[in-house]
Amino acid sequence: MTTVFYNTQHAPIGSFASFTLGAKGNKGGLGLELAKPADQNVYVGFEESPGRFACLPFFEQSSDEAARFDVEAGGGTSRSVLVPVADKTISRSLSPGLDVWNFGPVSFTIHTPVMAAPDPDVAKEPDLKLAYAPTVTVEITVDNRGGDRDRRVIFGFQSNDPYRGMRRLDETADGVAGIACGDFLALAGCSPGLASANGFNPQEILDERDAFNHSFGIGSTGLLIGVAPAGKRVTFRYAACFHRAGQATTGMDSRYFYTRFFPSLESVAEFAKQNYSALKRRGDAFDRRFHKATDLNPAQRFMLAQAIHSYYGSTELLEVGGHPLWIVNEGEYRMMNTFDLMADQVFFEASLNPWTVRNELDWYLKRYSYTDRARIPGSPIEYPGGLTFTHDMGIANHFARPGFSVYEKAGLDGCFSHMSHEELVNWVICALIYLHKTKDQKWLRKTKPVFRQVLTSLLNRDHHDPAQRDGVMSLDSSRCAGGSEITTYDSLDVSLGQARNNLYLAVKCWGCYVGLEALFKKLGETSRAATCRDQAHRAAATIGGAADRKGLLPAILGENVISRIIPAVEGLIIPHALGLKSALTERGEYGALIVALKRHLRGVLKPGVCLFPDGAWKISSTSSNTWLSKVYLCQFIAREILACVSEKAMKTADERHAAWLLTEENAYWAWSDQIVSGVAKGSKYYPRGVTAILWIK
Amino acid sequence: MTTVFYNTQHAPIGSFASFTLGAKGNKGGLGLELAKPADQNVYVGFEESPGRFACLPFFEQSSDEAARFDVEAGGGTSRSVLVPVADKTISRSLSPGLDVWNFGPVSFTIHTPVMAAPDPDVAKEPDLKLAYAPTVTVEITVDNRGGDRDRRVIFGFQSNDPYRGMRRLDETADGVAGIACGDFLALAGCSPGLASANGFNPQEILDERDAFNHSFGIGSTGLLIGVAPAGKRVTFRYAACFHRAGQATTGMDSRYFYTRFFPSLESVAEFAKQNYSALKRRGDAFDRRFHKATDLNPAQRFMLAQAIHSYYGSTELLEVGGHPLWIVNEGEYRMMNTFDLMADQVFFEASLNPWTVRNELDWYLKRYSYTDRARIPGSPIEYPGGLTFTHDMGIANHFARPGFSVYEKAGLDGCFSHMSHEELVNWVICALIYLHKTKDQKWLRKTKPVFRQVLTSLLNRDHHDPAQRDGVMSLDSSRCAGGSEITTYDSLDVSLGQARNNLYLAVKCWGCYVGLEALFKKLGETSRAATCRDQAHRAAATIGGAADRKGLLPAILGENVISRIIPAVEGLIIPHALGLKSALTERGEYGALIVALKRHLRGVLKPGVCLFPDGAWKISSTSSNTWLSKVYLCQFIAREILACVSEKAMKTADERHAAWLLTEENAYWAWSDQIVSGVAKGSKYYPRGVTAILWIK
Secondary structure, eight states: OOOSOOOEEEOOTTBSEEEEEOSSSSOBEEEESOSSOOOBOEEEEEEEETTEEEEOSOOOOOOOGGGGTSTTTTSSOOOOOEEEOOGGGEEEEEOSSEEEEEETTEEEEEEOOOSOOOOTTTSOHHHHHHHHOSEEEEEEEEEOTTOSSOEEEEEEEEOOOSSOOEEEGGGTSSSOOEEEETTTEEEEEOSTTOEEEEESSHHHHHHOOOGGGGGOOSOSEEEEEEEEOTTOEEEEEEEEEEOOOSOOOBSSOOEEGGGGTOSSHHHHHHHHHHTHHHHHGGGHHHHHHHHHOTTSOHHHHHHHHHHHHHHHHTEEEEEETTEEEEEEBOGGGOBBSOHHHHHHHHHHHHHHOTHHHHHHHHHHHHHSEEEEEEEOTTOOOEEEEEEEEOSOSEETTEEOOTTOOSSOOSSOSSTTSOOHHHHHHHHHHHHHHHHHHHOOHHHHHHHHHHHHHHHHHHHHHHOSSGGGOOSSOOOEEGGGTTSOOBOSOTTSOHHHHBOTTBHHHHHHHHHHHHHHHHHHHHTTOHHHHHHHHHHHHHHHHHHHTTOOTTSOOOSBTTTTOOOOBGGGGGGGHHHHHTTOGGGGSTTSTTHHHHHHHHHHHHHHSSBTTTBOTTSOBOSBTTOSEEEHHHHHHHHHIIIIISOOSOHHHHHHHHHHHHHHHTSHHHHTTSSOSEEETTEEEESOSOSGGGGGGGGOO | OOOSOOOEEEOOTTBSEEEEEOSSSSOBEEEESOSSOOOBOEEEEEEEETTEEEEOSOOOOOOOGGGGTSTTTTSSOOOOOEEEOOGGGEEEEEOSSEEEEEETTEEEEEEOOOSOOOOTTTSOHHHHHHHHOSEEEEEEEEEETTOSSOEEEEEEEEOOOSSOOEEEGGGTSSSOOEEEETTTEEEEEOSTTOEEEEESSHHHHHHOOOGGGGGOOSOSEEEEEEEEOTTEEEEEEEEEEEOOOSOOOBSSOOEEGGGGTOSSHHHHHHHHHHTHHHHHGGGHHHHHHHHHOTTSOHHHHHHHHHHHHHHHHTEEEEEETTEEEEEEBOGGGOBBSOHHHHHHHHHHHHHHOTHHHHHHHHHHHHHSEEEEEEEOTTOOOEEEEEEEEOSOSEETTEEOOTTOOSSOOSSOSSTTSOOHHHHHHHHHHHHHHHHHHHOOHHHHHHHHHHHHHHHHHHHHHHOSSGGGOOSSOOOEEGGGTTSOOBOSOTTSOHHHHBOTTBHHHHHHHHHHHHHHHHHHHHTTOHHHHHHHHHHHHHHHHHHHTTOOTTSOOOSBTTTTOOOOBGGGGGGGHHHHHTTOGGGGSTTSTTHHHHHHHHHHHHHHSSBTTTBOTTSOBOSBTTOSEEEHHHHHHHHHIIIIISOOSOHHHHHHHHHHHHHHHHSHHHHTTSSOSEEETTEEEESOSOSGGGGGGGGOO
16 A cells, blocks of 8 residues: 555444544544544544654644634644654554554554444344444553653544534543533543543643643543553553434434434443443454455455445434334435445345345335336337336435435436436345345245336336337336436446446346346246246347447447447346356356457457556546446456456556555545546545455455 | 625524524525524525526525536536625615615515513413524515516525535425425425425526426525516515424533424424414514614614624523523523623613523522632632632533533633632622512522522622721632632733722622612611621722722722723612612712712723724723623713713714624624724624613613
């Protein structure tokens, strides 16, 4: 890695919260329900010489807040007692569960609970409480064995909430020293010997000789202060705590699931102190799994860890009338359970906690599905459409009205148009993967009629006349009101943006038909199974038949679009994830398609087509906007399914992709998806990168 | 007035909320629990020509938010359809209850409920509900009688909350079109024919042809759109609504009192629509009182109205375990019920709703009183002190721990030191005024022992040896830990900042002894009454005896401080407010003191002493920091009690003071207190200016 100064999200599961840290300056901190890092000053340091503190560089020297009060005197002096340590003396090591910073005699560690999220309907209360406690634990170890005097150790932050100020948690929590912003953010001391202090700035606090004055209630800075005695090596423990009480959402009432166990910020802090060791160990098992994947190169390891961290920062477990509702917010956009992200995150969730997939699918069925009609482009005639699903469930803790997303508009051909077909396919993918993973017969029985409706809907969007079907989407939803549906690639050009006849969506459709065939066979519904097989073959033929003389496939089938796209291969993941490996062999039933896609991918992975000059992947030949989550997915397909690229080229690509995330501008946003010519222009602070989970067992 | 573009707070009583408007640009908007204006874009306009809207200048042309999503296309065009109307075509008229803007055919009016706040323990539910409904009503009238086509009329805002986004209220409220930010801010349409619309910016919304797309859920801009038909004059009605559900405070749990009647933002909007006319009329009676005061000059009228508006923006009525708790937040500082502000705001509260004074005093007694010891400067020996009160009850909806303020620190001699004596005196002032105003015998019976304790405390702070008492504070609280107490003038130099031997505090003490003498007499406690009288005479002698050859009094008695201060006369308000007019006559019992103070005031009200060169008042000769709330109070004393200044000079001063509030920099902050050389440097957005209530009957 070229730098250690990149933001990483450290998030308790399902809290829509993140203790973000790593970028230099006031670029991290404790954020709850935010679309970005909290931009707070964070103070981590030790007393290098009397009254002078060597700190990690996570703050700006602040202006003097006291001057607002003492207007004539202009407040105290602004001499700084905090000195950022030199960059080169800082080392960092990141895994999904651990973020360790070393400088001088100090080791500073944040533990992230990457673990299976327990199913609220099944798990026992102690497990739920531990997993969903809205807190991440932190440790500071100071080796003062060579020191001949006591050194103070500090950890704290400056709040910047517009509504609430900083306070000492000691006054309201039972036996916990801490600092808090309002009723929603806290740093709790979980070791003996930590004292809380409040003031305008660190200098004022650290210069103070009368402990009474540490209870000053006005300043925005809070510190926890410990002392590392001369000749000793000591470890101080802390917990970054989050809490949102009461009604959490509008549009539909809900509360955070954790409020079932934790009525207040104080109760979180008290629990953290009492259960520190168990909380700290929450991410251990997954970290072992991560470290076992010794075949990953360092760039891959970094990207996987970083992506997982950002995923958790977007997770939110709510309770609606006693029923759990799992939400993954959409990073900087905060749209809720955006379905086209779900279909990429499903590999991660199915691997750790498949019940969240079922939960999302059920809520989509119940509240965010609709039945439309379908139109052939250019004609106002409406044909039967069918059941499908909205783009999302809402935004920023506001639930959209039933049957509608916040995103989809009528009459458009580009961004913000409807994704009726894309989301229909995504429901199939997620449902099939869930069933494959869990063999949940109860859910299958309940959902069987939906699969039938979904098949009808897929067929209707191909063509109302069975004879004219080619396995590929040809009709737009009536909700477009004459506009055209788009795909998840909403901000790309037509090569990936248009849904109708789209190569990416066509292969995904093929994968769905393959998967549905297997499902209906198992259900004994042979006629439907045959229809699916027939459709899969039509799709394969349509796709394969579109290859040009060089064997390259057009991004839009049959519309003279010159673009070439990597995501042509995305749909191959579906049979793979469902264990239908025979559908993926070159000599199998769909061998011609596999060969065509392999030839296509080989053909486009060239500079000037779908490679940037430096070897990084470019998802469309006609766009400089590339999406890392999709690149990760397609890299996996290239490596594991098509086995059609050299590991050297892949490693080069991995390094380039990692380097994007590490530029100073991009590193602020932790993990980001849409990289335009090297700059994270959209989908920042984003959960979708967990497609990289496919890289490890 | 030199400009119409100054912010004014329009606040529902007790909601700690303000719809602030008037400064140009994105400088106003709907603010809840903020320390400053909300800095939102506010859109008020009408369709001047097709697709082109003439608006009040309360917005900045915004950058294109859509570009964050559609990263390649860069979003839509940013052509503006909103054009601010020319300054000179705008007129404004402000009273406490009405803020009326006229431009072209449009009249835009905000109604502020300046009225007696009903006592929750006594008033009937409908009255409470109406008075405390957290909403202010707004009207837009458009005269399109000369128009030959329909014109759209818009009112809306762009939200900037870090946690929640913009949504349409229609989806959750019963029969109310509206726009809302999260669960806490809304503009509700209270007329038929208003439709809500959401989007990235006003242009996108107003260009939209498909009404379906007005339910777009992503953008931060919301508008209510009405149509003024050709040939008609129409009025649209709106309500700016605020709501904070659940636990409102930390340190001590509470909720907003209004949540007793309004469980949600939606319920406020529904109530506003159903009870619009009654809500609109809430401020009518007080406005009549205001308009009767025909002797006020225009500068006075402006300052009184503006001060009242800001006072309400700081008010907050909570409920703690079923008991009401009235709070006045301290403007930009948001300290709660700062006692030294209470003693200035008491004239306003006693005039409208004296129960709030009793409520504050009771809470101070119950939770924010303490008993200290007292020290003579330079000596560590502690003598008996007595009962006194903290500086405040907390800050920004955080209650300080019992017996302590958030403000007071140990070991200091300046800002943030203790105000033990100042607040003791302030308790006496508020309690005596409350009793005088209400004759509340029940409270007097309950509080009688406290008055005795307070007297003891006053005496002990003068001197433990009765023979050495001079009626003036000589000992500092043990809580200062060797430091010195300060007065409310915490940011001024020693002339007003030091409490011990302070002339300002000495005259207030005198006033308290005069008031307490009368009280103890009534109670038949002749010995205590005699003590009070004795102390009043000692104080008067000490003060009068300190005059120099020119008859000027030193700011600090007997300490060779050269400063001269106007607030020497402040304490005269106490006997005046208690109806003890005989104590204020030049031939009465304290005639010598009155003569001395009159001579002093005449002597200092000169350029180079306590007048700025332009005739504005300067509270201390040695500071350029002057406080308008105190100036208003002392002006009243100069006019009505001492009758010692010319009305011409007073008018000049009033005009200068008003001009300060109207500079572009200061006008952002609505009403501000601390003006340093013409600039509002501290105590901005502040409630204390209601001392000006003394100017009217």
